[in-house]
Amino acid sequence: MKTAIVDDDPIVCSSLSTIVTASGAAEVLWTADNGDDAVRLYEQDPANHPDVLLLDIQMPGTDGLEAARRILQRDKAARILFLTTFADKSYIAQALSLGAKGYLIKQDVKSVAPAMLAVMAGQVVLGSQVLDTLQLPGNEAGSDLRQLSDVLSERERDIAELVSQGLDNRDIAHQLFLSEGTVRNRISGILDKLGMANRTQLAVAWIDAQRR
Numbered sequence: 001m002k003t004a005i006v007d008d009d010p011i012v013c014s015s016l017s018t019i020v021t022a023s024g025a026a027e028v029l030w031t032a033d034n035g036d037d038a039v040r041l042y043e044q045d046p047a048n049h050p051d052v053l054l055l056d057i058q059m060p061g062t063d064g065l066e067a068a069r070r071i072l073q074r075d076k077a078a079r080i081l082f083l084t085t086f087a088d089k090s091y092i093a094q095a096l097s098l099g100a101k102g103y104l105i106k107q108d109v110k111s112v113a114p115a116m117l118a119v120m121a122g123q124v125v126l127g128s129q130v131l132d133t134l135q136l137p138g139n140e141a142g143s144d145l146r147q148l149s150d151v152l153s154e155r156e157r158d159i160a161e162l163v164s165q166g167l168d169n170r171d172i173a174h175q176l177f178l179s180e181g182t183v184r185n186r187i188s189g190i191l192d193k194l195g196m197a198n199r200t201q202l203a204v205a206w207i208d209a210q211r212r
Contacts, residue, residue: 001025001026001027001051001052001116001117001120002026002027002029002048002049002050002051003020003026003027003028003029003050003051003052003053003054003116004028004029004030004031004032004038004041004042004050004053004054005017005028005030005031005032005054006031006032006033006034006035006037006038006053006054006055006056006059006064006067007031007033007054007056007059007083008033008034008056008058008059008060009033010033012056012106013031013033015109016054016083016109016112017031019109019112019113020112020113020116023113025113025114025116025117026051026052026113026116029048029050030050033059034059034060034061034062035059035061035062035063035064035066035067035070036061036062036067038053038055038064038067038071039062039067039070039071042071042075042078043071043074049075049078051079051120052079052080052081052101052116052119052120053071053078053079053080053081054081054083054112054116055067055068055080055081055082055083056082056083056084057082057084057086057091057095058084058085058086064082064084065091065094065095065098068080068082068095068098068100069098072098072099076099079101079119079120080098080099080100080101080102081100081101081102081103081104081115081116081119081125082095082100082102082103082104083104083105083106083112084103084104084105084106085105085106085107087105087127087129087130087132087133088133089133091103092130092133096198096200096201096204097197097198097201099198099200100200101119101123101124101125101200102115102118102119102124102125102126103125103126103127103130104125104126104127104130105127105129105130108127108128108129111127121166122165122166122167123164123165123166124164124166124200124203124204124207126204126207131207148160148194148205148206148209149209151193151194152190152193155176155186156186156189156190156193158176159172159176159183159186159187159190160190160202160203160206161206162175162176163187163199163202163203163206164202164203164206164207166203169183169184169187187199187202190202
């Protein structure tokens with residue numbers, strides 16, 4: 001696996017590089033200390049994009065959220081894993097709305113390499129502190145995610161489970177013996193029912209509901 005690390009603290013970049021390299025999980029292609037350089041370096045060699053981009057949020061100049069937005073506009077397949085000190089609800093919601101594949105807190109450095117492997121396997125990865133902070137978009141504060149299964153039909157629950165595993169519409173259709181069009185329509189219906197913007201938010205909500 002190839003990765004790149006973006007953080008305004010050179011010590012963090014160096015430490016993370018050492019951790020992921022020593023774990024054997026990834027080769028570090030490059031590091032950057034701001035969002036503008038991250039976008040430039042990501043676009044510099046389209047044939048050699050990092051498989052997973054580790055990205056901080058708060059940085060001087062262009063922050064990580066804006067950098068992620070620019071990168072994902074150009075490459076919808078980009079796998080961005082946010083790694084930050086802030087378990088802030090607004091940051092988490094923005095990151096997931098953009099289409100990030102994960103959100104970890106820096107203190108949990110042991111989880112970085114396993115999280116990268118999980119993202120490569122198509123999973124959405126959130127740290128435990130993030131899951132404790134996260135609330136379902138579109139619901140009132142304090143909503144109980146354990147009720148998610150009660151809101152969805154049996155077929156919708158089957159689809160939500162497969163979405164949480166990172167399967168695309170074609171694979172879901174194959175597993176459930178449905179057409180891709182039916183799966184696409186069902187997912188749109190689930191998102192509308194739950195007041196969500198994208199399937200990443202659905203995956204996160206389902207994962208969180210199952211662990212409670």
